[in-house]
Amino acid sequence: MSLLQWAAVGAAGYAIYRAVQGKKAETSHVAFADGEPADKNFAQVRSAGVEGMRSDPKQWDKTDQASDESFPASDPPATY
Structure with a gap:
C-alpha cells in the first residue's frame, strides 16, 4: 500500500x-457528571460534591467537601 492509500x-x-x-462529545461537559443537566444551567456551575463530578477523586474529606460547596466564593470555608 502506498503512503497516499494509508492516508x-x-x-x-x-x-x-x-x-x-x-x-456524545457535543452533549457532555467535562465538569458535569453524566445525567447532570448542564444545558439549562445558565451559570454553567455543577452541583457540589462527588455526586456532581464526572470522575471520582481518590481521596475526599470534609475539607474538600466544604471547599467545593463554597466555590466560587472568595472566602475559604470555616473548616480549615
Missing part, C-alpha cells in the same frame, strides 16, 4: 470515529 484509510477511520463520538 486515505486513516482519514476514513478518523471520520468514522468522529461521527460515532461526535454526538
